[in-house]
Amino acid sequence: MPHIESLFVTRLYRARLSDLGKPVDDIELAASCLSIAEDDEAGQAWCDENDFPGYTSYASLADLAWRFSIFKDMVKVLNKHVAAFAKDLAFDLGDKKLKLDSLWINILPEGGIHTGHLHPHSVISGTTYVAMPDGTSAIKFEDPRLPMMMAAPGRKKDAPVALRQFHYVAPAAGDVLLWESWLRHEVPMNMAEEDRISVSFNYGWG
Numbered sequence: 001m002p003h004i005e006s007l008f009v010t011r012l013y014r015a016r017l018s019d020l021g022k023p024v025d026d027i028e029l030a031a032s033c034l035s036i037a038e039d040d041e042a043g044q045a046w047c048d049e050n051d052f053p054g055y056t057s058y059a060s061l062a063d064l065a066w067r068f069s070i071f072k073d074m075v076k077v078l079n080k081h082v083a084a085f086a087k088d089l090a091f092d093l094g095d096k097k098l099k100l101d102s103l104w105i106n107i108l109p110e111g112g113i114h115t116g117h118l119h120p121h122s123v124i125s126g127t128t129y130v131a132m133p134d135g136t137s138a139i140k141f142e143d144p145r146l147p148m149m150m151a152a153p154g155r156k157k158d159a160p161v162a163l164r165q166f167h168y169v170a171p172a173a174g175d176v177l178l179w180e181s182w183l184r185h186e187v188p189m190n191m192a193e194e195d196r197i198s199v200s201f202n203y204g205w206g
């Protein structure tokens with residue numbers, strides 16, 4: 001009989017942020033994100049200059065954990081989730097560790113999108129979701145082999161999840177997703193009237 005197995009598996013980690021470590025108050029976290037966005041004139045200017053929908057602190061603030069203690073508490077919890085994911089991935093870290101090297105806020109208004117991208121120079125990337133109103137967009141992941149498939153046919157609509165070329169995840173507020181940083185992803189248009197708020201991050205090895 002034929003034997004078929006899966007090779008080179010792409011892992012996606014999903015959990016409640018509160019599953020590991022001290023719970024983080026969602027209401028306080030949302031208020032902190034909105035407060036920072038309102039005060040961050042440099043970030044607002046960068047978004048305007050680059051036609052970025054809504055707000056991101058990615059290009060303006062690198063010290064969120066210093067500014068608000070709730071982000072410091074969140075990082076402690078994220079460290080535990082990343083350690084669990086690294087164990088699942090069977091990473092041989094040697095005498096080095098995975099360390100947070102960037103953390104930023106995303107506020108996506110109605111009609112806003114984040115186009116497809118990956119996170120170079122990082123090992124594990126992820127997002128924790130702060131506000132996910134009804135009807136807001138999921139996150140879309142792309143099969144990393146897609147550019148090499150050349151003449152391959154598409155997949156059937158009812159193909160098993162592991163064989164699809166795109167995968168959508170609709171997280172809830174309080175969820176955290178982790179993936180390897182080379183995995184291309186995007187956020188389709190936010191169709192909800194309310195803001196979609198999240199905090200994204202990268203971990204490097206060193």
